[in-house]
Amino acid sequence: MMLLVDARIGPSRIHGLGLIAQAPIAKGTVVWRLEPTFDVVIPESQLAQLSLAARRALAYYAVFDIEKRVFILSSDDDRFTNHADDPNCSFHGEQRASRAIAAGEEITVNYRELGWTQFGGMPLCGAIPPPPPPEGSRMSDAPNDAGPFTLRPRQESGRASPS
Incomplete structure (x- = not known):
């Protein structure tokens, strides 16, 4: 998603680092939008082709669009936008x-407004894909039947999990 306002990464009262406005932003201003030639869009079907390191980076920094079944990896500081129950932006x-x-x-x-409620109200970021199930097994045979991710505690700054 292309960041369209003057904002920078800075200390967050919510979680580690956040996206901080550098100038006033008027109500209704477009803050960011998907820019396919700038951002990376990865179909869920290609997840297994990525290295574990790449999957970890996606899990930490990308947005998962549940309806389109794609990961969107922002190429700018937007990936540091944190969660708030009473946010100042909507999508x-x-x-x-x-x-x-x-x-x-x-x-x-x-x-949650963005549909990131797949794990009991927790956003998908901060999740790590488990290894694929053994060849020929069904998903229900896999150790994690909750879907393609396993939640883990956050250890670095970035998008925050709501508390």
């Missing part, structure tokens, strides 16, 4: 400021 085809955002304020979204 309806593109991310917009849902209220005025002051310079120095952290830009936030509600991960």
